[in-house]
Amino acid sequence: MSRRVYEDVPCPFCGCLCDDIGVTVEDDAIKEVRRGCSISRSKFLNHAQDRLGRPMIRENGSFVQTSLERALERAAEILASSQYPLIYGWSSTCNEAQKVGIELAEILGGAIDNTSTICHGPSFLAVQGVGSPHATLGDVSTKADLVIYWGCNPMHGHPRHLSRYTVFSKGYFSKRREDRKMVVVDVRETPTARAADLFIKIQPNRDFELLSALRMAVKDEEMDVDSVAGVPIEVVEELADDMVNASYGALFYGLGLTMTAAKSANIDSAILLVRDLNARTKFNIIPMRGHYNVTGCNAVMTWQTGYPFAVDFSLGYPRYNPGETSIIDLLSRGEGDAMLVVAADPVSSFPLEAVKRMMKIPLITFDVRPTPTTYRSEVAIPSAITGIEAEGTAYRMDGVIFKMKKLVDPPSGLLSDQQALSDLKKKVEEKIE
Amino acid sequence: MEITKTVEAPIFGEMISPANLGGMSLSEVKKLDLQIGNKTYKLDQVFSIEELDSENKLVLAGDLSHVRFVGSRMTEGNILVEGRAGPYLGDSMKGGEIVVRGDADSWLGARMLGGAIEVSGNAGDFVGAAYRGSVKGMKRGTIKIHGSCGSWAGFRARGGLIWIDGDAGLLPGMHMSAGEIYVGGGCGGMPGAEMVGGKIAVSGHLSGSVLPSFSYDKKSRPKIGGVKLEKKFYAFTGDIAQGGSGKLYIDEEANPHLKYLEDL
């Protein structure tokens, strides 16, 4: 029996990108996972299950297995002959693969977008408007005596966030739980809310109003109302006091802010609130990024194109304007005649209008498992899992960078996304010539 | 000019403005490059083009919903869009007039510096807005929409007038510093968010509350777009969270949920 023990393994699941995972491999199979949350352990232990085993193409109406060569050929044909291909996904694969995707979009004169478009895109729009006070997670762990979770539920979505980075972490000063105050703002009492010192239940879609009220309270301005968004004004003022009197505060937020009513305006206001607080104390705001490498895709797209998501290359150079160049808007306008999806499942996550349009155009999908998107594809290509079966670079929610490890070989014949996409790119280039 | 080609890709129409095309012969116009997705066409492969009107007027027909930047940076002349217009109609225009018989899309009159736009139907989001990251929204000019518009009308406006007969979506006048916005119908919510100057009037029903960062002044009949409005409005100053002194007017009659202000 052969045995390998890996330590300091970065986990390829959520934006926490915990890098203290221990993995034991016996006879090339993952046998034990230490320190990961239950989702992490499941991802590692079950990595070989339920896989998109072989490349598939649609032939005469049915989905048949084929060779990688044929699948890539068909995919290249579809892309090379399209007038406006859309390329999407990227959050669960590595930077190196994303770079190939960007180059492909540039060669094809199409559009490229990532899952920010349905998640933290509004955060970028707000940062572009007003900037942002930010810090790395270890800074929060060391210094924060006030932690606010707004519109997110880390107990579910980022299970070790509290124990690694906030109220249950120790940091340089070995802070204890009682040294810190945890506040949760949400529309319902989630498990995270139950763990909070203060839970503020807010009426749905009224976050902007509450943020405005907090800004007023922080500035000691009078307000004409008894309550805001269902929250009594005294509670608002008390929270404002907590914020101003903290020696270091951190506001974490998620889709509860980015994807409700005012969307990017919510983030705009949250950032301005934190900015206002910096006149009185130290306060930072950090988005809870969902997938383990959506942040990486934003970073790579930004340094290569100038823009973090929603980029159009029709004119041979990058153009950006979410609302026009974002993939859902393009699909909703009936723009796009082929689509390449890598490491994402838009059929499940996009609005109906966009999915309807997707159903009318040829889809090519690279993924690990069968998904509703792979089932609807013309071509489906199985991927090796980054961080378990293939190496690659990924960025944590706060921009800290990890090299994801390869622990075991992928199922036979499977290439890393980087390799498979490079092969695809080569074929597309040949066909375009 | 009538669009004859059906496309599934963005069309880049920034060359379509009266002064630009008016300065060329018909055969020159027909041979202009037009980008659609990753392919370049000649203008007459996509549009059927007749003789240009001598009054510096362009008439565009057909479904132009994919055509971006029509009338962009135009300085004079008229454009009549007989059907649906695409995004960025009249972007950065300096003068002249654009009339749309159907609906317009988003970024109508974005970054406008002068001239006039009139839309019979509805418009999308970001009427008269600034580009992402920029503070330079509409500065001069008039945009009139007979139907309704989407959200963020007048985003970062620095002047000019946006007149909407119908409803406005969320956040009209966000980050506005000057200019005027009139909403004849209802408003989806949060008018004047982060505004520091300028004037917004909502003549119909406001969904939700006025933001807590606006302070109530009194009832009044505001003057907007050069017109003194007939009805009584609740007048507010804000956005105080931004240190703003913009004026927000919400119609009294259509907003019984604001009656409590009278007791303050």
Add this chain to the structure above:
Amino acid sequence: MSILIKNGFVYDPANKIEGDQMDVFIEGSKVVESLDNTEWVLDANGMVVMPGGVDIHAHIAGSKVNSGRAMRPEDHQGHHYPRTSFTRSGTGRSIPTTFVTGYLFSQMGYTTVIEAASPPMKSRHTHEELDDTPMIDKAFLALLGNNWIVTRLLRDGKLEEASAFIAWVLNAVKGYGIKIVNPGGLIAWGWGRNVSSIDDHVPLFDITPREILTGLLMVNRILGMPHTIHVHTNNLGRPGNYETTVDTIKALDPYSSSTPSIHITHCQFNSYGGDSWATIRSGAEEVAREVNSREWVTIDMGQLGFTATTTMTADGPFQYVLYELTGAKWLNADVESETSAGIVPVIYRKKNLVNAVQWSIGLELALLIKDPWRLFMTTDHPNAAPLTYYPTVLAWLMSKEYREKTMSGKFNKRAKKRSVLPSIDREYTLQEIAVITRAATARALKLMDKGHLGVGADGDVAVYDINPRKTEFSKEYELVRKAFRRAKYVVKGGDIVVINGEVVKQVYGKTMWVNSLTPQRKEAAEQIVASEFEKHYSIKPSNYVVEEDYLKKPLEIRAGGF
């Protein structure tokens, strides 16, 4: 490939060649004595031939630079670079995307650029961006002046341990040298505060900026680093701060030597007199006096251009102040236990008193400092001006008339009385320009094969279409700007990459890093890491380390103390 650069007027100050009409031979990737057969002839007749430019301080890669790009889509508008069959597309004016950054540098004849400031914890990101920056050789300086582990070791007087740990960090992140920004001030910024002088108290550690500076100077010596400590002094951007700069220099007097010991960067931002924005005046004379009398001090200009640009530095508290002054959007990015970063867009205007004085100061420094080997040309890209302003800066240096033209019209008249620039007649010679843009910077970095055209030098050559025998530089400054904006020919590592100002071939350069981690230091450092790392960082030490094969083309350089 063998290349003959024929008959140009060669300016190679390191080898004491000043405008001699001669040939330069390149074989493979190096300058050689002669060629047996020649594949390519670049006719440089009537033109200037110089070693490729070596930029010692620009912000081109890494987390902070990228945050700047992300937050300024409006700055990229109208600045588009379409893809070609052999170049990638991109955008950007003050913060161009990586491919474009490489092309722009190359078009100006630059072949080596040093990224001025990378937070060690996020240096893998810096390497990713550097590896996507074509056309140039590159390296980065690692931010260490506010590192908690280092600061405590310095406070405890443990110089050997501090040296070992810093050697470990530089080896781990593949950095080139020690960068110090607002020493101690960024530790204070972790709680929203700052330090106000070099003897101010740094919170958390019982230490002063003076002690951090002197400690790191000694560490730098112990390690035998090729470059000096590279210092962005305390109080940047504050009226009256020339005193802090002078104090910083004087603090190192007891440690002086005959060879460079400290480099003060973008000195313009740290040479202000007066005591408020209203009374601001130039402190360049005072600073220049101290620099002139000490052969162990080097500085770079940080020259302003009257344009819109983006400020981005590790100096978090300064950037916050700038946001308060301008009301512009502000981004801050603190890095645990190490440093911070701040980004604020700015517009520098001629008619603005402060901006006009700032502009004057950069030029004053260059013109008052006598030894061009200790004064380097930079704009602290993009802080004082984008890199595209380099040719303009050279023209200002070479032409009093151009300076006077700039000081006319809208230029704030009161500003002319706040500096001595109007009274300075000195004009840089072409040889001096070659010194401050390539020969001296290469020497300051101890890049032995760069900045000169002697046999064995790297085949990095720039040919500029301007005739030194027929050009009156002081009057024909427009020709200077034109020539240096678009080089006639550029050879990079023995490849012809630019012809007539256009990129004709895309190449990727090397990333240089300095290894000072001897086995003894490694052992000592590992003990420190074992006991200290975990409480300071949210990442494991093994993941903090960037393996050498992560870099596309690494070039290890052994430090002197190895």
